[in-house]
């Protein structure tokens with residue numbers, strides 16, 4: 597039996613008075629495109645960071661590709677890709693220098709780095725400094741950096757926030773092709789249309805808890821509504837964006 601890509605059991609994390617994650621359990625299968633949805637402060641990023649092994653939970657168990665991610669597990673680092681925010685780029689480097697730097701950290705060839713730049717459509721921007729890239733270009737570069745070592749599983753935290761509609765659609769195509777190659781993709785998003793279009797299954801989170809998990813179309817049917825936006829409203833009793 598192959599293990600799931602991710603299993604999370606009874607996760608809890610508190611910051612001072614804030615119970616950021618309050619008993620989250622979920623399973624992501626290998627090859628799945630999985631979305632974590634929720635409003636600001638729902639606990640999505642904290643759940644993701646614990647799953648990636650970047651944070652220690654107060655309680656709960658995580659298995660990432662069958663292994664515990666915390667404390668830092670070097671054998672896992674090569675197998676997962678974490679999209680960093682564009683602000684985490686090395687200062688003053690060009691797009692090509694950024695991805696070459698990530699590649700060398702992983703012992704990956706410069707040719708592979710250049711090929712990744714091409715995959716995300718940034719070859720022509722190779723000589724452009726990170727602070728001169730558009731929002732969409734910076735997002736694509738950060739995804740390329742997360743993929744340069746050919747990981748099995750990719751984590752993306754709100755990859756299309758702040759992009760114009762065309763740039764979002766281009767990024768959707770890229771994410772679909774990443775998943776189409778058999779990689780597991782886990783993303784958080786604020787956009788219901790994005791989740792509806794891309795995700796095999798979504799977990800709807802609010803106030804540190806998972807309210808419901810399912811395929812978008814199944815959730816819409818089960819709750820007898822017309823869209824994922826309505827699913828959210830039905831589950832939480834409020835609009836997605838207040």
Ligand SMILES: Nc1ncnc2c1ncn2[C@@H]1O[C@H](COP(=O)(O)OP(=O)(O)OP(=O)(O)O)[C@@H](O)[C@H]1O
Pocket residue numbers: 611612614615616617634635636637638639640641642643
């Ligand atoms: N390092 C921290 N210290 C203190 N409180 C934190 C910290 N990180 C998150 N929180 C709080 O924990 C709660 C959950 O935050 P988290 O970032 O996980 O939510 P989120 O769903 O990712 O939100 P967003 O969509 O705004 O990114 C919030 O109330 C947040 O203010």
